[in-house]
Amino acid sequence: xxxxxxxxTGPLTAVFLGLVLLYFFVSRRAEVYLAPDFLNYxxxxxxxxxxxxxxxxxxxxxxxxxxxxxxxxxxxxxxVDEEDPSSSRMRxxxxxxxxxxxxxxxxxxxxxxxxEVLLRRSAGGGALPERPPAMERVxxxxxxxxxxxxxxxxxxxxxxxxxxxxxxxxxxGLMPIFKDKPVxxxxxxxxxxxxEPRMWMYELMMTCCSAxxxxxxxxxxFDGGEKPEIPSKNRVRVTGILGFEMGEDxxxxxxxxxxxIEDLEAExxxxxxxxxxxxxx
Amino acid sequence: xxxxxxxxxxxxxxxxxxxxxxxxxxxxxxxxxxxxVYLPSGWLDRVLPKNRWSAVALSGLLGFVMPVCECAVVxxxxxxxxxxxxxxxxxxxxxxxxxxxxxxxLSTFKAFENYTPDGWQLxxxxxxxxxxxxxxxxxxxxxxxxxxxxxxxVLGEVLAGQGTGFGEETRAAASVALEKENRTILAMxxxxxxxxxxxxxxxxxxxxxxxxIVRVAPGDLEGLxxxxxxxxxxxxxxxxVLSLCSTSDxxxxxALPTFTLSARMAFLVFGPMLxxxxxxxxxxxxxxxxxxxxxxxxxxxxxxxxLWWFEFVTIDGMR
Numbered sequence: 142x143x144x145x146x147x148x149x150t151g152p153l154t155a156v157f158l159g160l161v162l163l164y165f166f167v168s169r170r171a172e173v174y175l176a177p178d179f180l181n182y183x184x185x186x187x188x189x190x191x192x193x194x195x196x197x198x199x200x201x202x203x204x205x206x207x208x209x210x211x212x213x214x215x216x217x218x219x220x221v222d223e224e225d226p227s228s229s230r231m232r233x234x235x236x237x238x239x240x241x242x243x244x245x246x247x248x249x250x251x252x253x254x255x256x257e258v259l260l261r262r263s264a265g266g267g268a269l270p271e272r273p274p275a276m277e278r279v280x281x282x283x284x285x286x287x288x289x290x291x292x293x294x295x296x297x298x299x300x301x302x303x304x305x306x307x308x309x310x311x312x313x314g315l316m317p318i319f320k321d322k323p324v325x326x327x328x329x330x331x332x333x334x335x336x337e338p339r340m341w342m343y344e345l346m347m348t349c350c351s352a353x354x355x356x357x358x359x360x361x362x363f364d365g366g367e368k369p370e371i372p373s374k375n376r377v378r379v380t381g382i383l384g385f386e387m388g389e390d391x392x393x394x395x396x397x398x399x400x401x402i403e404d405l406e407a408e409x410x411x412x413x414x415x416x417x418x419x420x421x422x
Numbered sequence: 423x424x425x426x427x428x429x430x431x432x433x434x435x436x437x438x439x440x441x442x443x444x445x446x447x448x449x450x451x452x453x454x455x456x457x458x459v460y461l462p463s464g465w466l467d468r469v470l471p472k473n474r475w476s477a478v479a480l481s482g483l484l485g486f487v488m489p490v491c492e493c494a495v496v497x498x499x500x501x502x503x504x505x506x507x508x509x510x511x512x513x514x515x516x517x518x519x520x521x522x523x524x525x526x527x528l529s530t531f532k533a534f535e536n537y538t539p540d541g542w543q544l545x546x547x548x549x550x551x552x553x554x555x556x557x558x559x560x561x562x563x564x565x566x567x568x569x570x571x572x573x574x575x576v577l578g579e580v581l582a583g584q585g586t587g588f589g590e591e592t593r594a595a596a597s598v599a600l601e602k603e604n605r606t607i608l609a610m611x612x613x614x615x616x617x618x619x620x621x622x623x624x625x626x627x628x629x630x631x632x633x634x635i636v637r638v639a640p641g642d643l644e645g646l647x648x649x650x651x652x653x654x655x656x657x658x659x660x661x662x663v664l665s666l667c668s669t670s671d672x673x674x675x676x677a678l679p680t681f682t683l684s685a686r687m688a689f690l691v692f693g694p695m696l697x698x699x700x701x702x703x704x705x706x707x708x709x710x711x712x713x714x715x716x717x718x719x720x721x722x723x724x725x726x727x728x729l730w731w732f733e734f735v736t737i738d739g740m741r
Binding site for chain 1: 426427428429430431432433434435436437438439440441442444445446448449452604607610611613614615617618621622625626629631632635636639642664665666667670671673674
């Protein structure tokens with residue numbers, strides 16, 4: 142009985158792993174874990190594992206000579222010798238190592254880094270990700286081009302992208318045109334400590350996956366007013382006047398004097414997904 | 423509360439690495455399973471030049487024919503060894519393939535094209551240095567005993583696969599039996615077995631990488647950027663911890679322009695050959711002593727070659 146149970150663990154483990162991959166893909170939860178280019182591999186891996194495991198289960202009665210050294214992961218039907226207690230223990234340990242961390246991580250994760258890790262990773266703000274093709278600018282940049290490329294809100298604010306502002310900061314051809322413009326920007330926000338009068342807007346960028354995710358952000362100021370009570374990491378829409386300042390790290394950074402700030406997640410509970418530098422590649 | 427936040431951070435990084443790597447490990451083990459059944463034993467040895475030095479040099483180029491990333495290559499070389507590929511050639515292929523392939527070439531060019539007028543020069547520098555490093559290590563492995571390099575179990579598999587463990591009659595009988603309809607079944611079973619075994623080591627490596635990753639940020643190293651030797655070593659250490667995929671690591675490092683080109687090149691050459699998750703994947707095939715020596719050798723070679731290379735090569739607009 143015990144032996145029979147162990148003989149199913151390999152294929153069933155693969156079924157479990159395949160279902161986990163598919164769950165992350167179908168539920169779109171994977172979008173906060175992987176850069177866009179890696180998402181289709183997840184679908185391929187999940188489906189592939191299910192097909193592989195199903196095939197092995199369906200052909201379990203077919204005896205095929207084993208052509209390799211005995212392994213913890215030997216599979217059913219003619220490939221498994223009589224179980225001895227020590228190999229059973231090893232097998233249990235192996236499957237435990239394979240499955241428990243995964244299961245625990247799924248239960249424990251909040252699908253994002255804590256504020257502490259985000260702030261630590263934001264250090265060294267001079268490092269920028271690849272400039273998306275949409276931001277390529279050829280030739281001299283003019284006021285007219287700025288107005289052509291940026292739609293205006295009914296209140297006259299120009300809609301700009303948070304990442305775009307990073308490329309503008311430090312670019313002597315662009316900064317004079319962007320400076321002092323009324324702008325509207327959407328991004329996530331960090332509330333910072335109560336003693337800090339500013340908040341911090343950021344977009345999370347990942348190269349491969351969440352492990353290398355880094356926030357690219359800049360401060361927003363509330364001229365004379367108090368900081369609003371918006372939970373950290375919520376997505377916000379800020380309107381205000383754009384300026385630039387020299388940061389403590391020696392890099393020029395955008396800064397927005399806030400006129401109004403909207404907590405978009407107070408309206409909708411949907412979470413935005415980070416943008417990836419591989420998009421369009 | 424603090425512990426819960428730390429566990430959540432580690433879990434977030436762990437799941438990211440796991441979800442990224444498992445599909446590629448699956449792909450690698452599927453290839454290895456079918457290779458095990460359909461690739462005739464000794465075929466590779468017959469195809470490669472008889473001169474072992476040349477064979478190792480040629481094996482370093484196989485990535486362009488069989489492009490695989492670093493997660494997928496480990497189960498593949500295990501099967502190739504069983505099929506008679508000499509150990510030194512397998513190591514050269516294993517180290518070179520994640521760098522010396524068209525996907526990595528293109529992604530490196532793409533990552534650097536916004537930073538230099540000649541991204542191709544940098545991309546080709548990367549695959550050239552990766553190739554040289556892999557072949558040099560392969561030549562060193564040529565002089566080592568297989569029993570020093572391979573785990574006992576893997577060595578047994580290799581000897582069995584090459585005919586020294588099974589009698590010819592047994593192998594012929596097995597071959598006839600497999601002719602009938604069972605080849606696919608055996609290939610799929612082998613693939614599943616390889617997948618689970620590789621995924622086990624991968625999980626351990628990824629978990630440890632996640633623990634380190636949440637404590638390290640590239641900005642922590644920026645103070646070292648101006649010191650050529652130190653920053654080269656620091657970026658190689660960073661690549662070891664971050665365990666990025668070779669197909670996209672260039673995008674990460676291109677975005678750290680404060681570091682010298684030599685340091686970033688060392689990151690790009692060393693990372694795909696050895697990182698924390700790969701250490702555990704290698705331990706599924708190689709003995710710990712060899713993995714340690716390999717790591718040390720790669721660290722010195724990749725770092726040294728990158729520093730040396732940019733003494734001679736100047737890329738427009740870049741240090």
